[in-house]
Amino acid sequence: MTRDRRSANPTRARRWLRTMRARDPREAHRAATPLELLFDLCFVVAVAQAAAQLHHHVTEAHLGVGLLGYAMVFFTIWWAWMNFTWFASAYDTDDVAYRLLTLLQMAGALVLAAGVPAAATSYDLTVITIGYVVMRVALVAQWLRVARQDATGRPAGIRYAVGIMVVQAGWLVRLALPHPWDYTGLAVLVIAELLVPMWAEFRGTATSWHPGHISERYGLFTIIVLGEVIFASLTSIQSALSEHGVSGQMLLIAAGGLILVFTMWWIYFMGPDAALSTPRIALLWGYAHYLLFAAVAALGAGLQVAVDVAVHRAHVAATTATFAVAVPLAGFLLVMCWLRRLTHTGLAHPSLMVTGAVIVLVLALATPVLGVGGVILSIGIAAAATLTAALVATHRDGVPHPPPEAR
Incomplete structure (x- = not known):
């Protein structure tokens, strides 16, 4: 009965779950969507938290601690925002699955923001890592949709999904590292994060961002x-x-x-x-x-x-x-x-x-x-x-x- 209703009204089904296809990079009048703007507002909360912690540390004459914590926290904020932004530019289907996965990334951003004070003050990245992993897992799900449904983008989608998952496993392992190896792990993981797009984009067909x-x-x-x-x-x-x-x-x-x-x-x-x-x-x-x-x-x-x-x-x-x-x-x-x-x-x-x-x-x-x-x-x-x-x-x-x- 349910199968018959779906087949009788395919346009309704497509509104709920569309095929993930790359958007035309030459598309005219391409503008930011309301969902993207809402996503940005969640991230600016995290930015405000990072700036507030920097202000506190500089005022209290803890400049070195403040700058290191700020640079570290701001990287996680910026990198998660940047990855979503470029993905959305290439694959914004705006169906229910896409919106729900974006909502999950927004939830991760707010968890990340809640962990900023501990990270900036004592370099405790536990809460930030949890929020960060939540965001990245949602993005992996998006890339897996690309790999399954878009033949042209499949190689890049697989590379992104694999690269992100491996690095996220590294972030979780880093939480168990003793000091000062946790700092070494942080530096290695930052470099690894930056290398994932290079590996994914330059080893085959690049994504069609606008x-x-x-x-x-x-x-x-x-x-x-x-x-x-x-x-x-x-x-x-x-x-x-x-x-x-x-x-x-x-x-x-x-x-x-x-x-x-x-x-x-x-x-x-x-x-x-x-x-x-x-x-x-x-x-x-x-x-x-x-x-x-x-x-x-x-x-x-x-x-x-x-x-x-x-x-x-x-x-x-x-x-x-x-x-x-x-x-x-x-x-x-x-x-x-x-x-x-x-x-x-x-x-x-x-x-x-x-x-x-x-x-x-x-x-x-x-x-x-x-x-x-x-x-x-x-x-x-x-x-x-x-x-x-x-x-x-x-x-x-x-x-x-x-x-x-x-x-």
Whole structure:
């Protein structure tokens, strides 16, 4: 009886479980889906947790512990997000099975976020590993669907499924390793994670990700992380104002922070979309965003440290607070310079970004003279001046365009 109903209405069955087929990489008007945006929101919770822990450690003068924990935690967040994003760009069937497996990955992301404080403070990766494995098992199920249903993508699907499962087994084994072998295991597993896409994509037919869709997804996640910076900074400023009232230093930090967020947004979206013309360029471009996303979130933590120093509730020197803003900004500018050169888009004189990075680092040294607020505002003005110079130079010399085959 049930079999007869399904055969009588095949279109209804297809809505519940569609055949996993690669989407056309030349598909017009390809945009991020509401499900992808909801997925991003789960990850920004984890990003916020990582930035909060970095803020706490820097404020308490535990810089080494904080940076190592932040880099370690942020990798797991970024890598899980990146793997889903590229898979969805190639194989978004949007059927019930796809949505439920995505929901499972979102649940894993929230478990991962819950484990961030323990990982960032004591390097206890137990909860993070559980959340991470949940996410990766769901992705393995997606790749196995590809291997079964898409003849063209079968080789890559099998390689991805096998590679991910082997590495995830390694993450579970790492939990049992004694110290310091657990650190060695972590380094080995990070390298192994990065190698899986290289092995899967370059040993046969590459997956048919959509260049425009990938560029949009990364841009949207950049905006979300910038939004987290605004929210974290606003929360910190509100807390300081409720305890100490309005001060000149606080106003300068708020103004400088706003200029920084707006300038970073403009620099990222200046010029045409990235020309991801080859799998090699796309892989390098995608990997480099780990540094870019981490720098943006770390700048938010730095602004919070600056607020704490301004109201005398931090245990670090004022210069440390300004460097906590200047270093992430300099890193952002340098990564953006490299990304634009890699994809040949949107920047006439990359040296301007390098010069801007040097200037903001030098300005941090002026903290004893200008104070924390004065330096933060000066760094914001320097970043805006860097953007202005880049816009003028690009307009004067013409924006470099990608080759025809890349568009």
